[in-house]
Amino acid sequence: MIELHHIWKQYQKPYWALSDVTLRIEDGDFCFITGPSGSGKTTLLKTIFREIVPTEGQILVNGVNILKIRDSRIYTLRRTMGIVFQDFRLMFHRTVFENVAVPLQVVGVGRKEIRRRVFNTLQKVNLHQKIWEMPGRLSYGEQQRVAIARAVVNNPEFILADEPTGNLDPELAFEIVTLFKEINRQGATVIIGSHDRELIRHFGDNILFLQKGKIVGKEAH
């Protein structure tokens, strides 16, 4: 479970990127954070995986105040999360296999287990036939699926995706969010920052509306 209590974030005076944001995301939720550009979606997501430290407030992940974790121990938090970005953030000089294997190598999983899990994950995102390709030779949709495979390969509790469909055409975007939905069904809590109304209307169970750093609305279906 993720809880944010009275989160404030200021990059530059007098503007507040986040103003008194309080929210609670239950385990197994499939949640959209939406709002116009500059509303604070990315900042909010970044505070959850502690890329950004809020100016004020408290963030609890599974009851642990993540703002009290020492910088050198942040990896313990990040290992419970899979993060997906709009620009995919792939290593283009490494194969699809190597890209997806990284989270497992980081925690010291054995060679055979890595092969098995990477192959299974790539099968789920329908990329197992491109396992030895270099990411640069894949389409944008395929690259995003590699990024998703990397995010889910170590079965994290939480998936945080920041505009994961921003670079994709509507059809591919639909396909990608379907994939997230499938991952959510298998138990992961998924939080997606997006401004794609069509997608949100179609998939949104829980929707948080942000405007100028404030939560201005919530919808739960």
Add this chain to the structure above:
Amino acid sequence: MLEKLKFFLSATGNNLWQFRTRNLFSVAIICLSFLTVGIFLSLANNLRATARELAANMTIAFYLDKDLSAAGADTLRREIGRPGFAESVRVVSPEEALERFRASFPELADVVAGLQANPFPPAIEMRVNAKASASKEVAAFVEAARARPGVTDVLFNRDWVEKMQGFSRLAGAVGAFLGGILILTSFFIISNVVKLNVFARKNEIEILRFVGGTNLFIRIPFWLEGVTLGLLGSLLSLALLFIVINLFPVYLGSSLGALQQLLRFRYPGLSQAAALLLGGAATGFVGSATSVSKFLKV
């Protein structure tokens, strides 16, 4: 563990290959630095060995009064042979001294034949323990012997040993100074090359942070990169040093004339070669570690 190691090696290999031009440049600089150190080390080795040879063969000649009786000469021989640094002591008669002169300077045979009387005085020759040859104890003993009744002069050729030792120290110091400057340069170059590689790998570093990589996990490939560059540079410098040692006498040695003996290179010992290699690795490691801790905020 094996998978982590595989990842480190593959990341290091990727870094080295992807930025091969700048990496080659830093290997060349490290090589030049350690070659300079190696050349002076090799020269110092030779001078030290020459000094050792001189010291091992060093004798002190105590020239005696021609009128000294045999018993007096024998008493002096026993006294002179008493200190611990005396390896052997023997009396050289004037006849033996003349014979030696004849053997050493056959071209002066006519001069010797024309002599009315044997000009050489009797002498006592002392062979000095090589380890003690440079000690103050020997110098004090020589000075005291000069004042002994029956001793007219003392010949002690320690100057050459001291000169050789001095040259050896000088060669070592020049090598350390020049090498030190160049090694410092290598250190900065490695540091900057790794810095550029850190910047070029920013995206990858960020990915590693997001997937839960520890600081150590992210830093190790960069450390390995520095160590590899340092090791390659120093290994190459050792190879070049062996070429220089082999080719120097062929191309330049004969033109040096009498200096050839002094300017001869000697192969570095195994421990020196290992020290050069370790020095290279250490320079690489410190260079990259400095850069990584400064520019890689994880």
